[in-house]
Amino acid sequence: MKHFLIIAHKAHTADDFSLNDLPGSAGRMDILCRCVNSALFLSHDLRRDVQIHLLLLGEPDPGRVIKFDGETVRYLNPDERSSGSLIKKALDKDSSDFEIRSTPGVTVRDANLSTLLSEFKQQGCSLYYLLEDGKEIREETLPRGDMVFILGDHNGVTEEEEAEIEKAGAIKLNIGPISLHSDHCITILHNELDRREKEY
Amino acid sequence: MKHFLIIAHKAHTADDFSLNDLPGSAGRMDILCRCVNSALFLSHDLRRDVQIHLLLLGEPDPGRVIKFDGETVRYLNPDERSSGSLIKKALDKDSSDFEIRSTPGVTVRDANLSTLLSEFKQQGCSLYYLLEDGKEIREETLPRGDMVFILGDHNGVTEEEEAEIEKAGAIKLNIGPISLHSDHCITILHNELDRREKEY
Known part of the structure; x- marks a missing residue:
């Protein structure tokens, strides 16, 4: 398994941002969206042996980790808006020290x-x-x-x-x-x- | 100078698409947006010695070429929506065999x-x-x-x-x-x- 861990100091930790403004209101969430793309996409396929862990350290709830698993992820397309949408859905879940699945292959939890x-x-x-x-x-x-x-x-x-x-x-x-x-x-x-x- | 030429068979050739739907209504324009990013961006800088030429072959006016010049381009951020917006502005210009500047460092013309x-x-x-x-x-x-x-x-x-x-x-x-x-x-x-x- 190959893991990528991205430390995102400004990335917003609630789902109250607009998919139309991933760089601004979401705290450079566009960077994380592109990292998800690079980590997981092949031409017409996904890298099944990869997990990417996004450590979000922005306000209002710093220290949330969203994990994308290449083996089980669904509803993910290569565009930034697609991964941004799955991140937003994950951030809609309540804070928890245990992994909560938001969509297939995407989980969220509190961690540092x-x-x-x-x-x-x-x-x-x-x-x-x-x-x-x-x-x-x-x-x-x-x-x-x-x-x-x-x-x-x-x-x-x-x-x-x-x-x-x-x-x-x-x-x-x-x-x-x-x-x-x-x-x-x-x-x-x-x-x-x-x-x-x-x-x- | 390094040039990148991307042949985009489905990319829409008028500006009547939504920036909220670059993969769909714009004919996989998201691919071109990511190519612009990869071709031109360094960390906190741009690659000045690069030009990227997007050959758009989708409807309604197949055969339009949009050129981004790393030396002179302005108003370009790394996110897909930013390059998508500059592409849209270029497609707003009338068809012409001669290069027309739409925004600094971005031109459009008809070519195959x-x-x-x-x-x-x-x-x-x-x-x-x-x-x-x-x-x-x-x-x-x-x-x-x-x-x-x-x-x-x-x-x-x-x-x-x-x-x-x-x-x-x-x-x-x-x-x-x-x-x-x-x-x-x-x-x-x-x-x-x-x-x-x-x-x-």
Whole structure:
């Protein structure tokens, strides 16, 4: 399984935003919508072995996690409005520490970065953190087991978050010479993983 | 200069569509919006050395070309609705064989694939065509001069178009083992080009 964890500092945590204004009233929710697309879509198919975890840290209820599961997700189309609509439906659910299914393959719960990182570690996942001064991905040996790739939003991650990610043992990875949007990073990561899998 | 040419068979060629329904009433215009994003956006910057040419072949006026120029484009944000809005403004202009500027850095004119290909050739561009049985990009020597990358939409390209592209001397390129959306292909192409430029 490949996991993507996106830390979204401004993403709104209630469903009272307009699908016509995902960047504004929803707190750059458009970034998350594009990440869902990059993580899950193939041409005429979905990546069944992928889960994407959106950590929403905006108002009014910071610390909600929406998970899309490539194996079971339904009603998802590639456009931003489609994933935005499923995110909105998930945020309509009441706050809970337990996962609540909002639509097939989409769940929501309350959690923070620390909880997510320890869960991934307990599951035996290898953690990677995308950073410009990280190790060059093309020269890095990647495990065949479960992997988690951690990415920030348009403002990156905070110093506290970075310290927490490093403490969890995440390896810093670099995917190219230029700083890119998170969804573009996911696409490039997938391409590298696709090539490795073909070689196995 | 890097050019991307996207052939969009269903993309609507008048401005009478809703920004709330880019996939439906606008004929999968969402694909083109994501291609504009992938072609032009860096993190907190734009790719100034890129032009993307959208060949719209849907009804009611098939054969309109909208060009986004990374050097001069304005009012463009990363979300689909933003590029969709600029496309809509371009389609509001009257049909003309000459380029008409609709907003800064965005022009529209009437043209077909044949015209575009001969213009690129006259400008001395190297033509590449993305295809699964093409040459592996990581093993291919790419020129430092102007390049054009030709991509289809969700239905690829027709046999006639493929014949025309091959006749124009385009080299078939492959960017990975799995068939991907056009916007994802653009991101992967850029990553390879970024790496080459860093090495120069």
